Amino acid sequence: MAKFITIAMLLSHTSGLETSGTQGFPGYDVSRNANGHFRAALPDLGEALEGSWPSNTLPIRLKDWPGHVFKYSGGGYGVLQLIIEAVMGQPFAEVMQEYVFTALNMKRSTYAVPDDEDLNTEKQQGKDNYARAYYNGYTACEAPHRMNPEQSAAGLWTTPTDLLLLVSAIQKSLHEENAFVPQHLAKQMLEQVTAGMAHGWRVTKTHFTHSGSNMPGWRCNVMASFDGNEAFCFMTNSAEGFLIGCKVQAAMSYLIGWKKAEEFTYIRSCVVPFADVSAVPPDAAVMEKWTGMWKERGTQFQVQLMAKEGVPWLKVGQMPEQWLWIAAHGEEESKNGRRVVADLVCRGGMEVLVRILESENGEALMEMWNGNTGEVMVMERVS
Structure with a gap:
């Protein structure tokens, strides 16, 4: 066989x-x-x-x-x-x-x-050394690295800068003859074989990406667009680094003005992005269409979306309401024919994103992303 x-x-x-x-x-x-x-x-x-x-x-x-x-x-x-x-x-x-x-x-x-003397220790930092592994942001793993x-x-040791050199060469190979990889091979490499998977890379309609996860504590990701205009890489030396890396990746797309890279990890896993505390949320006249009580489809869980003094808030039961801010991730104008009006995240640190949408006939729609469970909840209006 x-x-x-x-x-x-x-x-x-x-x-x-x-x-x-x-x-x-x-x-x-x-x-x-x-x-x-x-x-x-x-x-x-x-x-x-x-x-x-x-x-x-x-x-x-x-x-x-x-x-x-x-x-x-x-x-x-x-x-x-x-x-x-x-x-x-x-x-x-x-x-x-x-x-x-x-x-x-x-x-x-x-x-x-790598040799032991090439590794970073708490007292030895330098450009020619390797970053040791951590469990979180401050507790080092027992082994600085594994072989x-x-x-x-x-077994790859690298840097974000070097990985961006690699994906840049692949991007050029897609559009130029006599680049790093023959053009036909570059295109073949990034052809989808099965859902979301090409030859060595995960792919969407617009981007290709590869993540990295090594024990005891490294989490990384690199992504690049097929058109050659976008590329981003994050690397962390923490076992808990992937979540924060995905948030940084989303924020970079937002700050640079890139379109949201569809169906990438931070979307599939419902990683709730950072809040842009300087952005102006939708005004009260816009928010009025979505204010009221909403229920999670298939359950009795209800939330109330409200606007107070021009600021959107979210309230669950008798618990304190949560101030909502604009989510810092790449622009997404539509989703399955529905217009994305705004993505809002809770100021209080709750891992929740509220997405307000409009159907083709103007109907108000709402989703909630739960960063704790990794699920997208479809909400239905109650009142």
């Missing part, structure tokens, strides 16, 4: 190969203890894919028909690494250095395993 797996399937996570268990590739703490001994043994890639000692993951096995459905598979990218090394006759890190990083002047990117023999899936 495995002979039916293609390179395209491995790239698009449709090969049927499983990932390496619930934790993906968690990496190995190979820092030294007080006695100078390594804390863990580091397997080679073959041992990691086989799940044999000293690996900390399950064996990679074929679990579905090749080409059937999307299922993230870091193991599939491990197989790709073996193929590249066999074809090129070089270690994967050297291939990437020669054909990608050097070619694109990505001076701070590598797949090579991954599964380099292609989990």
Whole structure:
């Protein structure tokens, strides 16, 4: 069955190969203890894919028909690494250095395993060092970083600047001949294979994106537009960094004036954006159409949207009302034929966004995004 797996399937996570268990590739703490001994043994890639000692993951096995459905598979990218090394006759890190990083002047990117002295510590900060991992904004993880023999899936060390050099080269390749990647290959790479997934990249009609999540504490994302006009990257060295990164990504789109990148992570996950406390909300005459009681469809949960002295407020039961501000995320003029009038977020820190919309025939509509559950609630007018 495995002979039916293609390179395209491995790239698009449709090969049927499983990932390496619930934790993906968690990496190995190979820092030294007080006695100078390594804390863990580091397997080679073959041992990691086989799940044999000293690996900390399950064996990679074929679990579905090749080409059937999307299922993230870091193991599939491990197989790709073996193929590249066999074809090129070089270690994967050297291939990437020669054909990608050097070619694109990505001076701070590598797949090579960093040495201990290259790592940041609390007392050693510098441009040539790596950021250590944190649980939150101030508590460092026990291991400053982990090492991954599964380099292609989990071993990239880079910076936002370097990643933007990469996506810029891809953008140019889409529109220019003789760019970094042949134009036909660039277009093929970003063709959707299954819902939202291309070859190595997630895609929408307008953008391509890739996120990164490494244990014990790094969360990252890069996105770029097909037209070549937009690109943005955030990288955090915190296990809790993805939420704040998505909020920053949304705010950057808002401040620069980009259209909202449809169906990206911060929308799909209902990450509630920051508030723009300087923006003027819709005036009372506009808000009047939406003021009143609204009920969540299918439940008895009700909210009251009101306007006081020209400022919109949201009230739930007998609890204190919440002041609403304009949401700081990219512009979105319509959604499924409905006009988006305003997106409003609570001033008090509640992870809730109120979206007021207008149907094609002028009917007032409302949604509520719940950042706690990640759900979009359709609201129905009560009074």
